Amino acid sequence: MGSRTPLYTEHERLGARIVPFGGWDMPLHYGSQIEEHHAVRRAAGMFDVSHMQPVDIAGDGAKAFLQHLLANDVDKLKQPGKALYSCMLNERGGVIDDLICYWRGGEHYRPVVNAATADKDLAWMKSQAARFDVTVARRDDLAMVAIQGPRAREKTVPLLPPELREPSSALKPFFAAEHGDWLVGRTGYTGEDGFEVMLPADRAADFWRALYDAGVTPCGLGARDTLRLEAGMNLYGQDMDEQTGPLESGLGWTVALEPADRFFVGRHALEQRCASPDLPRFVGLLLTGRGVLRSHQPVLIDGRRAGEITSGGFSPTLQRSIALARVDAGIGDTCDVEIRGKPVPARVVRPPFVRNGEARIAL
Amino acid sequence: MSNVPADLKYAESHEWIKDNGDGTATVGITDHAQEALGDLVFVELPEVGKQLAAKDACAVVESVKAASDIYTPVGGEVVAVNDTLEGAPETINDDAYGEGWIFRIKLDDAAQMGALLDAPGYEKALEEEG
Numbered sequence: 060m061g062s063r064t065p066l067y068t069e070h071e072r073l074g075a076r077i078v079p080f081g082g083w084d085m086p087l088h089y090g091s092q093i094e095e096h097h098a099v100r101r102a103a104g105m106f107d108v109s110h111m112q113p114v115d116i117a118g119d120g121a122k123a124f125l126q127h128l129l130a131n132d133v134d135k136l137k138q139p140g141k142a143l144y145s146c147m148l149n150e151r152g153g154v155i156d157d158l159i160c161y162w163r164g165g166e167h168y169r170p171v172v173n174a175a176t177a178d179k180d181l182a183w184m185k186s187q188a189a190r191f192d193v194t195v196a197r198r199d200d201l202a203m204v205a206i207q208g209p210r211a212r213e214k215t216v217p218l219l220p221p222e223l224r225e226p227s228s229a230l231k232p233f234f235a236a237e238h239g240d241w242l243v244g245r246t247g248y249t250g251e252d253g254f255e256v257m258l259p260a261d262r263a264a265d266f267w268r269a270l271y272d273a274g275v276t277p278c279g280l281g282a283r284d285t286l287r288l289e290a291g292m293n294l295y296g297q298d299m300d301e302q303t304g305p306l307e308s309g310l311g312w313t314v315a316l317e318p319a320d321r322f323f324v325g326r327h328a329l330e331q332r333c334a335s336p337d338l339p340r341f342v343g344l345l346l347t348g349r350g351v352l353r354s355h356q357p358v359l360i361d362g363r364r365a366g367e368i369t370s371g372g373f374s375p376t377l378q379r380s381i382a383l384a385r386v387d388a389g390i391g392d393t394c395d396v397e398i399r400g401k402p403v404p405a406r407v408v409r410p411p412f413v414r415n416g417e418a419r420i421a422l
Numbered sequence: 423m424s425n426v427p428a429d430l431k432y433a434e435s436h437e438w439i440k441d442n443g444d445g446t447a448t449v450g451i452t453d454h455a456q457e458a459l460g461d462l463v464f465v466e467l468p469e470v471g472k473q474l475a476a477k478d479a480c481a482v483v484e485s486v487k488a489a490s491d492i493y494t495p496v497g498g499e500v501v502a503v504n505d506t507l508e509g510a511p512e513t514i515n516d517d518a519y520g521e522g523w524i525f526r527i528k529l530d531d532a533a534q535m536g537a538l539l540d541a542p543g544y545e546k547a548l549e550e551e552g
Contacts, residue, residue, distance in 0.1 A: 092486045093461040093512075281460065281486055351464045351484040373463035373486055380464075399482070399489075 250290025291410025
């Protein structure tokens with residue numbers, strides 16, 4: 060049996076199919092994964108993401124520590140409340156985890172890391188923190204609910220604590236507002252507008268039920284995966300890991316090599332890899348033949364193996380199969396994917412596939 | 423609890439088979455199988471005219487989660503396939519024992535049907551699978 064979030068009994072009550080995920084027992088779906096996916100694209104869905112781990116970084120050296128720890132630069136955060144997406148690298152430039160880091164003003168930051176990697180991440184952060192004047196504290200007392208979709212914000216705002224309603228309504232994308240132990244971020248992992256809300260664990264069930272009563276559709280990990288894939292967002296452990304760095308995982312935009320005098324863990328390895336002529340490309344694929352793209356299927360160019368799918372599946376919005384793939388730099392506009400031993404044609408496209416309910420690629 | 427009609431035969435690999443009484447039988451996947459797979463998004467049908475031995479992998483169903491082989495419970499020649507599944511694979515989720523049938527096979531030997539599980543036998547197999 061895995062760990063259970065404060066919302067576990069709510070999932071059971073709603074008839075969820077529960078699966079093990081990163082050491083947790085989590086809802087895969089509550090009936091139909093595809094209906095849940097459409098609910099997020101068309102109206103509003105909610106996800107229990109309490110398995111993810113908020114970590115509070117505080118102290119006089121907090122900013123300097125994060126500038127050392129992360130491949131993106133928290134100095135880009137110019138207004139309190141702003142969030143930053145970053146990879147946390149090892150010395151070889153491999154990805155230990157990806158995270159969103161909220162700046163809470165002053166020397167207070169809150170990165171949120173993945174569930175399956177939380178223990179490893181905390182150990183790494185603490186080992187790196189030794190030389191800095193900081194505290195690294197995991198916040199196991201918080202639950203987290205993501206409400207996503209074109210109607211997510213209007214349905215959520217009235218259910219927030221009164222002090223947070225106006226500030227939350229006024230949030231720009233990638234900003235957060237706080238009151239007490241509540242933090243409302245206009246962030247997400249679906250390619251839709253919405254919030255991610257951290258709140259005290261003992262308030263989570265009431266909040267979840269109020270959202271349900273307001274017509275927000277409960278969504279499981281299955282829909283979360285097809286939504287993020289359509290949005291062209293990476294999944295740690297699948298699209299990148301400790302052996303593959305951000306440059307060959309479509310995450311070059313998150314690596315801040317300027318200013319050149321900012322040392323961060325993995326910088327040296329990335330600078331060397333930047334110069335490599337055979338750096339693979341990270342692309343989107345749209346299957347034009349019949350079948351479903353899946354992770355680890357080989358990508359073929361002129362019958363020769365030229366890479367591999369890292370995440371693949373069926374896109375409920377496009378009604379086609381799509382994938383993210385790491386391929387040789389020489390790939391053109393088309394390729395084949397080997398599905399059960401047979402080559403099936405695909406088009407090479409630039410993610411995202413879908414944003415804000417609309418297709419972003421020509422079909 | 424999943425639906426297991428009493429008038430069908432079953433394989434432990436979660437196919438159902440219906441004796442049509444004319445030397446042919448119809449094959450699909452059980453309600454338990456469709457429920458475990460989740461929303462189906464793709465079906466690869468066998469070719470009409472193909473000769474199959476019992477337990478041959480002959481079709482593929484793919485859900486949002488994963489691909490799954492379909493095995494023919496009996497040997498024979500494929501005489502018809504359910505083309506509507508190519509455009510509407512979710513038919514299997516909606517009606518696994520009816521409109522969601524996958525293929526029809528001309529039995530090499532009608533006695534093969536006797537070796538398959540009946541409904542109580544399949545229910546028992548499901549219980550043991552947990």
